[in-house]
Amino acid sequence: MDCSEVMKRITSHRGVKQLVIINKDGLPLKSIPEMEDLGESQARSLHELAGAARRMVRDVDPTDDLMFLRVCSKTDELLISPGKFA
């Protein structure tokens, strides 16, 4: 299954507004064009938040690592998965 197929499968779930793949510099690489746009500045703050969460996890235990980050607001939910695509 290639990247676009995985993205289509995820965004087919009800309520998903956007899916963005962000590179290690915080730049958005790929998203779903017909869905709500997530600007570069928001992609960068997402990236910074994941970085801060990773530093905090390693602060507590240097051998540990961040697996997932869920940010719940009054209206939305952001799911951040700091993975590595081959």
Next chain:
Amino acid sequence: MDCSEVMKRITSHRGVKQLVIINKDGLPLKSIPEMEDLGESQARSLHELAGAARRMVRDVDPTDDLMFLRVCSKTDELLISPGKFA
């Protein structure tokens, strides 16, 4: 139900390692003495992470607010609830 009772109820759940109440300046106010200690620096980085998450939520929609933050690592899970105690 007062604060200590709520804290006892939460920490009675299996797997809970610590519960910390942190003030708006990032200083730990109250925790469970007999449980694993969370140092001041970790309390401050938790506080900063919650602040970064709140800024990001408001970046996307200024009328929105952070309700909950879940940080999943390989070994632990941090649940951060930015509430206001009366």
